[in-house]
Amino acid sequence: MIPSIRKTFNDNFKEEYYEGLKEDTVKDLGEPTAFRISETPVFIPKALSDTIFEACDSIIEQLWKLDFDEIRERFIPKELRCPVPMDKPEFLAIDFGMCEDGNGGITPQLIELQAFPTLFFYQPWLGKTFKKNYPTIPQEGFDYFFSGLNDETYFEELKEVILGDEKPENVILLELFPEKQKTRIDFWATRKALGIEVVCMTKVLKEGRKLYYLKDGKKTPINRIYNRVILDELKGIENFKANFSLTDDLDVKYVSHPDWFFMISKCIVPMLKHKNIPESYYLNDFPADIDLTDYVLKPLFSFAGKGVNLHPDQKTIDAIQDKHNYILQKKVQYASVIETNTPKNSKVELRMLYTWNKEEACFKPVINLTRMSKGELINVSYATEDSWIGSSISFFEK
Missing domain, CATH: 3.30.1490 (Dna Ligase; domain 1)
Known part of the structure; x- marks a missing residue:
């Protein structure tokens, strides 16, 4: 999308750069990704960046005008509601397709949004490792972090959100069979960054309203849960057995509360209006x-x-x-916007990632997640054996 940067990148691309990126994945995070990594990051020009952030600002402004009590009542069956007290959602992801605007340009169009965590710890690693392995990526004037964050302050921000005032041993990342999840590389990156354990829901112990897990063979209290369990997946597992449920009344703090997965999601998209939001x-x-x-x-x-x-x-x-x-x-008509060193160009979906900032009482943009495809459906789970597609990150022009 920035012709000079793209031409320099493509003309100087070497397969050894890409192989180095994949080798560093295993060296740093313990195993290859279960999804395909694209050969290239995306470079976002300043004008498009401004449009993306303006659309995000409008969406977030509209969020707080909605009646979430009514939305909870309307969209979450009573038997699926979690009685644990709710705070503001700690995470927000806003997905845009990079689409044709009808005039030869690019326009971001909202695909969906979700108050649920995603690859917050894999993405900064990916951005840093792209820069390490690809000498033609600009070292100045572009960044994948937002809000003036850097490698150090970004992790401080996430640590505050996820750990709060708790010790790492009393906080867990909760998942369903984490070692089988396609996004597990992010779990290992999270554990490495925060020192918290990745725990399968089936391994959690319950006594009254308290939860515990075994750490080095010792029963350890769980005070805070970085929740990565998706109810849709949980419901799809036959004969699933666990000692507790997400709908139990527990003495625990969820980050984020399970009900936010429902309430800020595709269910509110028809309530939102903006030139970068397709009618729904x-x-x-x-x-x-x-x-x-x-x-x-x-x-x-x-x-x-x-x-x-x-x-x-x-x-x-x-x-x-x-x-x-x-x-x-x-x-929306995704644009084949990324020129590649193959006969076919790639399409882009951009996920803008926010965390809740307690001091400022607002969502704060922190980083992005980018996915590339040459097919109809943009999702790394559906990536083919094609190249210059898959998981990526965008460098925004400052």
């Missing part, structure tokens, strides 16, 4: 005259692209019983 409708309440070929059908609470239908028709819609759990979102 709930499936049980959409205009009869819209052309379905112009829309994508999405389940509200799935993840990793599960259940997305890029070509819905009336027969498909009629067969859905729980229409209130789906939205129709107007299609």
Whole structure:
């Protein structure tokens, strides 16, 4: 998207740079990623950066005008609500597709948003390791951190959010069978950065309202949970057994509270209005005259692209019983914006990552996650054997 930077990068690309990046993954984090890493970062020009942040600011401003008590009542069945007291959501991810604007330019268009943590510890490693292995990446004038953060202050920010005033041994990263998750590389990066244990939900012990885990064979209290369990995945596991549930009344602090996964998600997208937000409708309440070929059908609470239908028709819609759990979102045209050293260019989806800043009582942009694809669906889980696609990070022009 910055022609001179892209040309320099592509002209000087060497496979050995990419191999060095992958080798450092194993050396630094203990194993290769379970998803494909792209050969290239993305370079975001200042004008586009300004547009992206303006759209994010508008979305966040609209969030706090919503009635989340009403949203909780409307979208979360009572049996799925967590009774543990809620604070503000500690994390926010806003996903944009880099799309054609109809005039030969690029426009960010909202794909979804989620108050749920993602690869907060893998991404800074990826940015740093790109710079280490690729000598043609500009060392000045671009950054993947936001809000003036750097390697040191970024981790201080995350440490404050996740640990709070607790000792690391009393905080855990909670997941379902973490060693099998495609995002597990981030768990190991989190453990390395914070000194907290990665614990499977099946290994947690419950006594009354208190939770414990075994650390070096010793029963250790859990006071704070960095929650990475996605309920949609939990519900899909047959005969799942654990000593506690996310819906239990517990003496614990969730970061973030499980209910935020539902309340700030695709379920509120039809409530948001902005030039960078495609129009959306709930499936049980959409205009009869819209052309379905112009829309994508999405389940509200799935993840990793599960259940997305890029070509819905009336027969498909009629067969859905729980229409209130789906939205129709107007299609956007992803731009093949990244020139590659292959016959086909790549498309980009950009995830802007925020943390909640208690002192300033606001969301603070901290870093980004970028995904690249050459197909219809942009998701590293669906990456093919093609090249110049997969997990990446964007360097923003200052």
